[in-house]
Ligand SMILES: Nc1ncnc2c1ncn2[C@@H]1O[C@H](COP(=O)(O)OP(=O)(O)OP(=O)(O)O)[C@@H](O)[C@H]1O
């Protein structure tokens with residue numbers, strides 16, 4: 001369903017993805033973990049076709065996405081719901097119109113079908129009373145939930161969630177986790193969930209992958225990950241400061257630029 005093979009991507013002067021391999025099956029919910037800046041959002045952008053790899057192969061829904069252009073790429077994206085990390089709502093449209101946008105853009109249904117569909121997905125995230133509000137009139141957590149409603153409105157075959165519960169209160173987080181779980185059991189939907197919330201990760205993930213230094217460092221079921229003997233995995237899941245997972249890597253030094261950033265011995269140590 002989603003296959004990333006030996007994917008490489010350099011951004012901001014460093015190799016963010018460096019030989020990234022991952023195979024996600026139809027109907028699977030995969031949780032992607034990793035320290036901040038390791039490339040989780042970049043991975044999602046590759047899956048949806050917003051970014052192309054420098055090297056490697058990405059197959060999604062049976063297509064090699066590097067070969068898709070224009071209308072074909074748009075058609076491909078329509079089959080994928082994407083909850084952006086920041087919600088990515090348009091400030092000048094109310095929630096109802098924001099959620100309806102993918103349906104209207106794609107001219108997929110009539111006005112009354114759009115209305116029904118928007119009401120349904122807003123209800124799923126408990127926002128049906130707020131359809132007339134602008135993004136600036138609601139809280140950050142509500143914006144996140146509205147972004148999720150928009151990701152689901154076209155009945156996608158794949159849903160990518162970039163930190164769906166960050167900034168949400170525990171009850172709203174449980175609501176989102178339940179929604180992800182319901183989607184899992186009720187349909188053949190494939191889901192990729194980036195989260196820093198370990199309780200959610202273990203609850204919703206069929207498998208969990210840990211991204212480190214541009215590669216999948218560990219991959220397994222919740223139990224396999226919990227019982228992993230890899231010190232990097234246990235450092236991450238227990239949030240320990242000391243361990244093999246160093247700070248976010250710095251860009252490789254550019255020979256022609258003179259900067260004293262690289263002279264900090266603490267930073268140098270953390271590059272390795
Ligand atoms: N468009 C871009 N141009 C340059 N650098 C980028 C771009 N997008 C991402 N990066 C860099 O790639 C690295 C990975 O970014 P990414 O957003 O994927 O991190 P992340 O794992 O999602 O982190 P977080 O948990 O903080 O959201 C970061 O160093 C970031 O600065």
Ligand SMILES: [Mg+2]
Nearest residue numbers: 040041085162
């Ligand atoms: Mg991110």
